[in-house]
Amino acid sequence: MKTNILKNKFYLGLSALSVLLLLLAWTYVSISGGGLIPTPFETFKRFIELLYKPVANGTIFIHLLVSLKRVIIAFLIASFAGIFLGVMLGWNKRFNAFFGPIFEILRPIPPIAWIPLVILWFGIGETPKVVIVFIGSFVPIVLNTFSGIKMIDSLLISAGKVLGANERQLLWDVAMPASLPAILAGMKTALGSGWMCVLAAEMVVAKQGVGFLIVRGMESGDSSLIIVCMIVIGLVSALITFSLTKFERKMCPWQTR
Amino acid sequence: MGSDIKVQVKNLTKKFGDLLVLDNASFDIKKGEFLCIVGPTGCGKTTFLNLLVKLIEPTEGQILIDGEPADPKKHNLSFVFQEPSAFPWLTVEQNIRYGLETKKVAEGIIKERTDQIIGLLGLEKFRKSYPHQLSASTEQRIVIGRSFAMHPDLLLMDEPYGQMDIKLRYYLEDEVIKLWKATGSTVIFITHNIEEAVYLAERCLVLSQKPTTVKSEVVIDLERPRNIADPRFIDIRQKVTDMIKWW
Numbered sequence: 001m002k003t004n005i006l007k008n009k010f011y012l013g014l015s016a017l018s019v020l021l022l023l024l025a026w027t028y029v030s031i032s033g034g035g036l037i038p039t040p041f042e043t044f045k046r047f048i049e050l051l052y053k054p055v056a057n058g059t060i061f062i063h064l065l066v067s068l069k070r071v072i073i074a075f076l077i078a079s080f081a082g083i084f085l086g087v088m089l090g091w092n093k094r095f096n097a098f099f100g101p102i103f104e105i106l107r108p109i110p111p112i113a114w115i116p117l118v119i120l121w122f123g124i125g126e127t128p129k130v131v132i133v134f135i136g137s138f139v140p141i142v143l144n145t146f147s148g149i150k151m152i153d154s155l156l157i158s159a160g161k162v163l164g165a166n167e168r169q170l171l172w173d174v175a176m177p178a179s180l181p182a183i184l185a186g187m188k189t190a191l192g193s194g195w196m197c198v199l200a201a202e203m204v205v206a207k208q209g210v211g212f213l214i215v216r217g218m219e220s221g222d223s224s225l226i227i228v229c230m231i232v233i234g235l236v237s238a239l240i241t242f243s244l245t246k247f248e249r250k251m252c253p254w255q256t257r
Numbered sequence: 258m259g260s261d262i263k264v265q266v267k268n269l270t271k272k273f274g275d276l277l278v279l280d281n282a283s284f285d286i287k288k289g290e291f292l293c294i295v296g297p298t299g300c301g302k303t304t305f306l307n308l309l310v311k312l313i314e315p316t317e318g319q320i321l322i323d324g325e326p327a328d329p330k331k332h333n334l335s336f337v338f339q340e341p342s343a344f345p346w347l348t349v350e351q352n353i354r355y356g357l358e359t360k361k362v363a364e365g366i367i368k369e370r371t372d373q374i375i376g377l378l379g380l381e382k383f384r385k386s387y388p389h390q391l392s393a394s395t396e397q398r399i400v401i402g403r404s405f406a407m408h409p410d411l412l413l414m415d416e417p418y419g420q421m422d423i424k425l426r427y428y429l430e431d432e433v434i435k436l437w438k439a440t441g442s443t444v445i446f447i448t449h450n451i452e453e454a455v456y457l458a459e460r461c462l463v464l465s466q467k468p469t470t471v472k473s474e475v476v477i478d479l480e481r482p483r484n485i486a487d488p489r490f491i492d493i494r495q496k497v498t499d500m501i502k503w504w
Contacts, residue, residue: 159342159400162310162335163356163407173359177346254346254387 074133086145136197137190144186148179296464
């Protein structure tokens with residue numbers, strides 16, 4: 001018991017040490033870099049400033065909310081559409097034969113490559129950003145749902161059949177719960193990819209959002225602003241992953257060991 | 258013979274192209290009977306089972322349940338696979354309820370039967386557990402309980418204890434007898450373990466090498482619980498073993 005606590009303290013100490021070393025290295029590089037890179041302290045100061053002083057009519061909090069809103073709207077639409085398409089591709093042979101090839105052709109195109117076309121088609125308002133995020137998060141959800149359905153243990157399907165389940169019950173009572181862990185994993189990947197896409201879209205053309213702030217920082221030579229945004233992006237990503245993992249545990253209690 | 262016949266298998270024949278797998282197999286099963294089927298390895302046992310639960314159609318012959326052609330939609334045919342097949346996302350209780358729920362049985366009956374099965378299996382304290390939290394043998398017991406809960410017209414068991422050690426098997430065999438007696442189900446139990454067959458069955462069908470046919474049948478009228486050291490038990494076991502020998 002006592003050695004366990006000591007061990008945990010030791011590991012915690014190691015983690016703290018690594019962060020401290022990173023900060024020290026950062027400070028060293030910024031001091032010897034002649035002002036190109038801000039020190040951690042300057043960055044922190046800039047962050048506090050951004051909390052109450054707006055950049056392009058919004059504090060960092062407002063910009064973050066704008067980006068998050070775009071991601072969440074697109075992610076929700078992508079989840080519904082993606083799960084539907086993935087299930088249909090995996091469950092229905094005819095549907096797969098008909099739509100599978102189209103999806104296979106479109107799938108490998110990086111979502112960011114769509115940005116120019118989407119801007120041409122939808123202009124520079126909210127819609128193009130949501131569309132880009134949608135494209136970015138739709139594909140991983142479809143792929144994971146599809147393989148989740150395809151990889152169901154056939155024994156479970158047979159078990160459902162001999163217990164009298166009809167086709168609809170087999171899909172809802174057996175296939176869906178059996179592939180739920182894969183679907184949720186796809187949603188996790190999708191949210192990460194969506195978050196990446198929103199930044200790219202905002203960096204190309206936007207009046208608000210974290211991606212826009214980064215570009216603003218670049219244009220005005222404000223490296224602290226860029227670094228603050230990068231750290232915020234990282235933290236938000238980590239937070240999103242954490243909450244999705246919690247959600248996953250709640251949805252799939254049989255997966256926890 | 259007469260009205261106590263539950264299942265009639267008449268001249269069942271299966272060919273895959275020119276390959277004759279099952280040749281003119283006929284037998285009856287009485288209502289509530291426990292029938293074991295033994296046969297040499299590779300004797301087309303799987304085909305035989307798949308025909309019985311109508312997963313494949315016979316080339317000739319038919320299977321009648323209560324005098325009518327067997328129909329999975331109408332009759333209650335259940336199957337316990339060799340590998341445990343509990344649904345991992347359902348708790349023990351939900352697994353046992355599942356088949357009854359798909360058949361839209363009244364809630365009162367579902368509850369009553371589920372409680373009965375959980376009681377017989379002694380799984381009260383694992384009611385809310387998920388299969389992965391239990392051992393493989395317990396998972397198989399849940400699956401067996403789930404099948405018995407449906408009070409099937411015909412329950413087929415395909416070497417359900419094939420993967421378990423001998424000590425556990427005796428325990429589980431006693432348990433399956435308990436479930437069978439409590440639910441009055443008609444059971445076909447397939448095994449290649451002759452001792453297991455003699456321990457469980459009221460009657461034992463011996464299959465031949467391919468093309469499979471029913472070679473002979475042995476009625477086992479020993480009282481229960483059976484004693485594997487009883488000379489009469491050993492006698493029957495020897496008789497069945499001799500019938501199965503192909504070397």
